[in-house]
Amino acid sequence: MASTSTLSNIVVPDGFRIHTENSSHIMLSKEEAFLNPVQEFNRDLSIACIRVWSEELSKAKEEKWKKAQTKKQGTTSKSNGESVAMGQTDVEMPFSTLKVPKERTSVVHLADTEKQRISTTKVPEYRPYKFVLLEALSATGLRAIRYAKEIPLAKYIIANDLSPVAVGVMKRNVELNGLGGEESSVSTVADAGASLRAVKKPKVIVNEGDACSLMYNHREEKNRVDVVDLDPYGTAGPFIDAAVQCVNDGGLLCVTCTDLAVLATTNFPEKCYSNYGGVPVKTEYSHEVALRLLLHTLSTSASRYGRYIEPMLSLSIDFYIRIFVKVHTQPIEVKKALSKNSTFYVCTNCQSHYEQPLGRMVSKAHEASGNINILFKTQAAVLSSDKCPECDSHLHIAGPMWSAPLHDPVFVEKVVHHVEESKELYGTAARMKGMLTLAKEELPSPFYFTPSRVASFFHCQCPSLDDVCSALLNAGYQVSRSHACAGSLKTTASRAELHDLFRSWIKLHPVKIEKISETSPAVRLLAKENAFDADFTRHPRTLGALEMKLVRYQENPSANWGPGRKASKRKRSTEVLDEPPAKH
Template sequence: MTVPASFVVPEGYTLHKENTSAILLPASNDAFLNPVQEFNRDLSVACIRTWGETMNAEKEKKWRQSLERRAKKGEGHKAKKAKTDGNTDTSTVTEPSTEAAPAEGPSEDTAKPQTQPEFRPHGFVILEALSATGLRSIRYANEIPSVKHVIANDLSPAAVEAMRRNVELNDLHEKEEAPAEGTEKPKVRPAKVKVNEGDACALMYNHRMERNRVDVVDLDPYGTAAPFIDAAVQCVNDGGLLCVTCTDMSVLATANYPEKCFSNYGGAPVKAEYCHEAALRLVLHTLATSAARYGRYIYPVLSLSIDFYVRLFVRVYTAPIDVKKVFSKTAVYYVCSGCQSFYEQPLGRMIENTTEKNGKVNANVHFKVQTGPSVSERCPECNSAMHVAGPMWSGSLHDKEFVSNVLSHVEANEDKYGTAARMKGMLTVAKEELDTPFYFTPSKVSSHFHCVCPSLDETASALLHAGHKISRSHACAGSLKTTATYADIHDIFRSWVKTHPVRMDKVSETSPTRVLLSKEAKIEANFKRHPDSVTPSSKVKLVRYQQNPTPNWGPGAKPSGKRKRNEDE
């Protein structure tokens, strides 16, 4: 969108431009919009576009299969009719016709070429429950070709007024167009962004009937999205996309407010260096259990911990058998307060039995309660106390194919995204991530051993030489995900300590470090560079982890009551 050169910015406002869109911001209220969230908006546009292409491809596949079934059914009907006609009595002599035979050449019916039906791409409806300035909704309408319209909602009258102003500025409002030739009645162009003033949950509950559901729901609140999740999982179409942001990381990623974390997300947080991945799993647990109440299940396609918030993209489906599987994808984790090793305790387990009868193989699935506990009350590694975290989601965080498609889209459209470099970096790391819970950093493990820290490459190589898989984690710079247990990781560091001795006079007699060092290494680690220690993301220069873009950056201050009153006046 290009703002006309003749456009004059009204007094008391500033013009903010982002990609294809421009909005007017009240000069007195800078909390209406956070420019740092441009990455969030860019990523959302790319993900929704990719999801839209995937969804249309799925719909086209079903449509073509339906055509084939109808064609086969028609052929079967014709064959049956021909067989019936062949059995009729043909002994009667037919008199020659006195009518003139038609001239040679194609008849009027046969002259017309048979047109094959074409698939019409589905137009999607997006609902943004908490729109504020409307910038996100405006960008969706401008940049996603398959969007039918966007519903932009906010409870604040001042925000709704700002949205209407910005929608009109971007020429996305309902508008009368010149009448077509030969007609006098003007044509009304429907609004591409429909502004609504009201409660977000009430609006979404009004769309929970199947015929009224929307295709994409975007929740981007100030703080937690917990109050809106129940309504959101009900109003999205089958196979639709749910986009969720939570900025309350002081609740999700610390142990300062465990009671608040439980009330919002139904689980206890993790007090360890991998707390940001645990935050993702806590939000996914909330989404999964909320959807399960209505016979629906979630399929995470991309889950990212970014700066001061988490951003998740999940598809929502209706299928009773998959709802049952949520039980076996939920776990409690025992986390050591000393060395931060963790032990997974799944809540349930799924048992699949296959039986063969009359040449047909039938699969029977049974669900059982898991046995436990998976560890004693003291850590097997350092003898420290174990803390309980969760329950939380223990399944996959990403869908590799979806992430790969988003990455390909961004690489092909770098000029369309202001944060393309960072998007490529984070998506590349997410694409490579192992499907295992949590990560560790060599520096943190070294602090537990009171030893010199091996480099990231040396640690990764030692794990690979020992037969384990490794990858980076998008959630923390300098981190590694691995298939190795913490016992295996500690063994590698015990081998490291042999050539890099620890000053035991600096280690307290009661320290967990003494327990860690008192054990003998079960393997002799090899720290020589392994060829697989260099991942594809490290071969090219990518912005994998964000540097501070502006001084004192962050989520910004929430508008005060005084500001709101001034706006209302």
């Protein structure tokens, strides 16, 4: 028996509810709980990034098409020139030899007919490129439905799930949003007046099956898709090998991982290594380490198949990380991956980090031809001791992980511009603009720090963000914020130079050394001599002078919000609705 509740002429049966997100609606019962509403930001961000990527891809293909048309027209013009010369010869021939229609009585009429034919010739027009997206773990289908409805250049979406229950929910929701395939009668008169039927192709194709099997079935070049979206509960590790193979050249791979208890702590280093091929570290910048560990996994997985990744946007968001990378095929770029990944030595106390690249590139000019050859060499060790040069504490090894830039600032700028122009399309537009702006301005070097944490190592009064920024800028270093942590900064200065800054601050704001234990690392940090004295005079380009009122970080929407409990094996869903969320 259906209840009387309706939404846009939708009859809602008893025991079900309608969840609306933007222009999409899904119908769920409590037993079919697959959705986490807090992930709306994730979905909004994904739509914006994929939409901008698709428009840029279509523009690039249009440029190639125009060049091909110009070349073709040049060839045609040359052929027409030869035809005109031949035509002049034909006119000089006897009139009786010309093939003129019976109703035509002169060469002038023939010329008029030719002009009319040329004027009515259809000029070729470029058709925007429509892309295919594969969502490997679709659950309710909300994400796939929103992609189909909100991204204009989406040709169709393949929405997959292993659970028969989830597939049933997806089919119902796809039909609810008018995206399923259906026949529509179209009467036409053709010869004997036969009636033809036109078939409307589905915009969302629902598939029930194993995600990896589906992606492996698309790994042949002719079957590849343009975008793959991985949004699992927990790690995306088991799906990455299949995903990097089934994406077209220049295609987009979107990956979410919610297992930050593995990626951003040292509680399960063995699990992190098995899932991502690297070891994590427990520091204040652990969430950036999580991003770099995942990028390293994507890079090494792609390299096995002669492919390489180009990070477009990499974000640490609330209780998960979300990464967008382009996948290309080019042997020389695959080789360069050696120099884009590093291990790090991290101090257990002051959190100083020392990068150890896995390899290096050497450019060598050929004397005869002048060509530049790139050679790849192993890298010498950066440290000769297992103790921190700053505080003499033990060093731990982290990685290997991605050490190249996390974002493409040009791409991020385009996404920011799109969000600003289309605020009404996204429920989380304010936060999207804030986080994307931070990512666009973020320095590419690892890692960020917070002044309060560094001050705690010295047991000193904490300087303000403006004081720290001014001192770094006055010393000639670059400074930016980091999207991953409130109150965090990135700089081109080394950790040793940052410590010099704090020792200069302590000269102005002394610490009570008698209250610090003799065995504390702070004693060794304070005892070192400065290489330079910092100038805390207010710099005109300090972050405070450029401060904008942006929403950067999630405000708690409810008590104890965060990732929900994993669904039962019977349902195998990826996200949860109407169940008490786990504490974050």
